[in-house]
Amino acid sequence: MKSHTPVGDQLIGSAVNALNQARINDEIFTLSRQDIAFDLAREQMQKVRDFVASPGNILGSMSTKHGEIAEQVEVAVRNSEQAIEERLQDASTFRATFESVGRTAPQDYLIDGMDVQSKFINGTNNNLVHVLKHMEAYPNFGKDGSFYHIPKDTWQEIQDVLDGKPVEGLKSSTIEAIKAKVAEIERQTQRPFADVVRPGVSDYKDVQLGKIDETLDKHDQELAKQNDAKRAEIIDDHQPSLAEGMRATAMGAAVGGAFALGTGIYRKYRDGKNIFRGDFDAQDWQDVGLDSLKGAAVGGISAGAIYTLTNYASMGAPFASALVTATKGVASLAHSYQRGEIGLDEFTDLGLIVCAESAIVGAMTVAGQALIPVPVLGALIGSISGKFMVTVAKSLDGKARQTLQARMDEFSRRLDAIEQQVLNRILSEFAALGELTKAAFNVENNRQLLEASITLAQAHGVDDDKIIKNADDLDAFMTA
Template sequence: MNTHTPVGDQLLGSAVDALNQARINDELFHLTRQDIAFDLATEQMQKVRDFVASPGNILGSMSTKHGEIAEQVEVAVRNSHQALEEQLQDGSTFRATFEGVGRTAPEDYRIDGFDVQSKFINGTHNNLKAVLEHMDSYPNFGKDGSFYQIPKDTWQEIRDILDGKQVEKLKSSTIEAIKAKVAEIEQQTGLPFDEVVRPGVSDYSEVQWGKIDSTLDKHDRELAEKNDAKRAEIVDNHQPSLAEGLRATAMGAAFGGAFALGTGIYRKYRDGKNIFCGEFSTEDWQDVGLDSLKGAAIGGVSAGAIYTLTNYASMGAPFASALVTATKGVASLTLSYQRGEIDLDEFTDLGLIVCAESAIVGAMTAAGQALIPVPVLGALIGSVSGKFMVAVAKNLDGKARKALQAKMEAFANQLNVIEQQILDRILAEFAALGDLTAAAFNVENNRQLFEASITLAQAYGVEEDQIIKNADDLDAFMTA
């Protein structure tokens, strides 16, 4: 027994299927975590809506309530985006928090454990003035890692002024006053302005009482778009890949080589030579080694083809494994037929037998839950086997095709009308799969896998004349 038998291919198919299923399960796991994270993110934004819904509980007049609103938005937006980025499952690790902060404390909230004072004042100069007034009241603020946050657009305007950019609608005297305030902040703290005063997530206008609802709607849309992008990224990261295809190929090669080695040793043992008693000659080792190399090559190609079919042709592992078995078997028979080693009748009969397993799996897959009468099975399997032969034997001559077609018609003639309908439906399902061998052994799909296998063999010190490097070498191994 070797790895190009139906049993070997089905074992490889099961292993490849397990590899695929592990990837699918991991995708579902991360999608579920992303859904939970998105729910947590939307909960943070809902807290702001609940806060705004009770204006009587917000400090200040209607014209100054935006100060506390800005604080709520800052914490909620930061935490909601953190939830999505890190797939948080609860809020225990949020970096922004109001916990442990008094409502009239020097700080308004904490970010990454540092105290933050929010200053949302109308006018850039006035905003900086408010920062300095707070520093007068709390001289250590801004020096110990604590910092101020001001409106995003206000901070950008200051940054543009410091960078020497043109700022519209500001008088030169106002610009000079702003520069003086920045210098004073840096002088008092001994730190760069950007470390002491940082931009918030909101512009000044976005947190005003009449604008806050539309601002929250905007943030909700951004969260939804970001979540969709994260989900798409998860799906994309769990698509079939070259790396995973290489793992499948390597797994198949390891299985094929080990299986061939074991059967080779057992075959020698039956011939009276025990490897453990030092009875192997140099020729025996060469035989076993060559069989192992062939087994590894066939196992790797088979696993790669099964991986391609299950992932790119939407085919179940049993069906894909059966197709790979049929492809290799018919390829060998075709070569024997072309060499004159078997005649036409033997070729078609043996080919139908080789394809029978694939036909049975394919018929059952396509039929689904339909009840197929037992008397029909033989003719049905024969018909589908013929379909497989036509699909996988691309180099059949006209005479062979006609003989095969005649056998398929003979099978079909044995069926009554209802049974013929069953067969037609199965064949239609089969046809819908398209060119199966093109999918399994597509050059574009498998070229990189093939090239990588050469590099792997060279890395392991396999002799150059024993490495499959081209189609002729592959054909020799497949038909040996």
Template sequence: MPANTTSRVDSSAIPDQATGILVDAINHARTAAEGAAQAAQDNAFTDAMRAMDEVRKFIGDPSKILGRTDTKHGEVAEYVEVGVRRARDFLAQSMPNATFDGVGRTAPMDYRIGGIDVQSKFINGTNNGLQHILDHLDKYKDFGKDGFYHIPKDQHAQILEILKGNTGDLSVNTVRAIKEKVELIETLTGKPFTDAVQPSVSTYAEVQLGKVDETVGHHEQDLKQQNESIKNQIRTEHEPSLGEGLKAAGSAAAVTAALTLTTKLWKKYQKEGKNVFTGDFTADDWREVGLDTAKGAVGGALAGGAIYALTNSADMAAPFASAFVTAAKGMASLAADYHAGKISLDELVDSGMFVCSEAAIVGLATIAGQTLIPVPVLGAVLGSFAGKFIASTLGKKAREVTDRMAERMNRIVSALDAEVRKALRKLEAEFNRLGDLAKAAFDLSVNTRLLETSLALARAHGVNESQLLKSVSDVDIFMNGPMNP
């Protein structure tokens, strides 16, 4: 094998495998983060359902609910309010802010929300409900300044419509009475009506004894749907992304630059006896080392982006993707030498087999799994697999080379027994599944189109222009900016 082929493999394989380890760590971190987030959300949903179970337990025994049969809905409304609010907070992984703790059953307040006293008034008729609020304010004169009232959400909506002039079928006297009571409530509490009196989570009808069980069921169904939406959002947030791909490429550039710099400094010491730590380097030495390091960084960035694409788009294992990238880079260099007339067709094919041998070995180990490959024909299988790499990386750029490889591969395959051919077909199926993804991984225009496509999708869904990342530099600034609180 020509010496330059050996250097090609040696100089690329180690940084690419290091990049593969880095990308694999990024992928695993993302997967682990998603797993943790999904587990936390599952626990949150369990807590939310427990809160709803407490409501069901309370309404399941009407004999223990205060009031007559026609007034028990008042305390039912309180338990539904607190239970639903607690369930929603649990689902959002927030501390529940609604509670009965420290509240007497016949106290001036019925429950607290965020530490603020709340009195619930579920009275039949909007005008009647407002009168009950005024009666309560007359008895507890400071309540409206420190706390607020809950009324059925349908009655609250009706009052707001009346204040807008939309009176519906209500009589003139009823409308006037409601408006007068609203003004008096604002005067006594010193607050706007919408602050002093707020809508409950329930309508008047929803908390009646014959209806509340169905109401709780609707709330539970809503919580389930919200939970699925949150879990889907978690999945979406932890999918492979352009931003993370750029991060992988940047990290790979740094790692490769460091490896290249260290290797170059060591070679300088070995070959020329120049020790960077004792001031032996000249300006020319530093220029040489700096140029090689910069080249290494660029190559590392490309390798990092390619490996990230292959591991996430083609479902390749990171070692396999790293070996594939190494082979592709090596074959690109060999193809350039061949077209420049520096090496012959036979040298290209022979050198290509060695350049792709690492990818063939790693790929065989990754894909073959438990398939038993007889040792005497292992070389033939690896040769066939390496040939597939050569054909895949060169594509249509060198038809005579791929034709020569096809001829070799046919001879190799014909020498294999049925079991080994079966294993080989499995390997070939994996390659056919990959298609042109290896080419796409190195195609900068494809990666640019990814950004353009994501912009089009975001605009189609009505995302505000100010929130869009419209260029790679925008993505870079976003990825390197401060974390959101």
């Protein structure tokens, strides 16, 4: 079986391209959903802006309107953060809501279906006084899982008092009063203070009428940062990865094995043996099976190389497949040339023929809609073929490389300005490769890709001595 079949490599390239495209499509889809979630989050914050834009509609005097503002901020910020974090597409699953809550009811809003009363009172001790008054009016509140929200900075001050930390501005009598009220809340509810009274998302000063616009601006900025972080996470999650490269390898091994099996059966059929009529003997099965194993091994390595080139060199899958085909073909010829089995002229002629099939694919893929006149098509393909050989046969001696370059120059001289532009456009694909081609075919870099082929062969019960396990085995197979 030839190790450089362009059709097989193009099949593998198509499979790898489908894998890449599925990842790209999922990234676009997920980013789109994240954008919708961010728009939903901004809608919640806009509701607060609309609410505070009409102070006359807010309950309380000018000095107490911040209480209802705090409620609106609490619900909006919580839901906005949830929308971004969970990539929500609508408001139906928000955990915080005012729905089914009367404006003067014992609770101000619901979080996860639990009643919450917001108490934003100036002064830590005064805040606890209002919590106890509410508990007196509604004796069951705080006992059944419902809880209170107080300003975040007030809650932290209480916690510092309970932890014995020094709190600036509090007299010892005030500290003792705070401790006594905390103990009373725990006695009445039989629950820890931190369960009954929890910090809201806002400090006391942040929800005042003169401060609220600045507070909302700050929340908008924080939400934008949170959304940017989620988008970056999505992009990072959809980068090419070793795990996906292994899947590409396994897929390439399957395609390569199946393709080799089909061609092997067809070759036997041309020799007069029909598998469906029971014409195969033990040797025939061994030949076809060995071809399939070789096809799987080469397919896996080819897929890994194509995956690398398409994802890290921005090459199209057909062009990457063509380069893989040329690399394998020229590598085999280079070994024969270096061992003295073929001469320089034969190596050059055969190499150009091997690369010509791949060059046609590269020309058609990269040139796109450019019209290539038939009289110069051969020269164009010859130029690309030579470039393929110069690129992949870096181990050749100086004489061989000079001969190849001379052939390439000869082809190029036959092209006019327009065709030369087409050639330059195609050859520019190579300029961005650097050492990537070498890396893609480096056995050590692709050790794990080779291991995938080993695992596949073992799973199918292949004899251990027939499995390619290392670089020496692979080299012997590729030059066989």
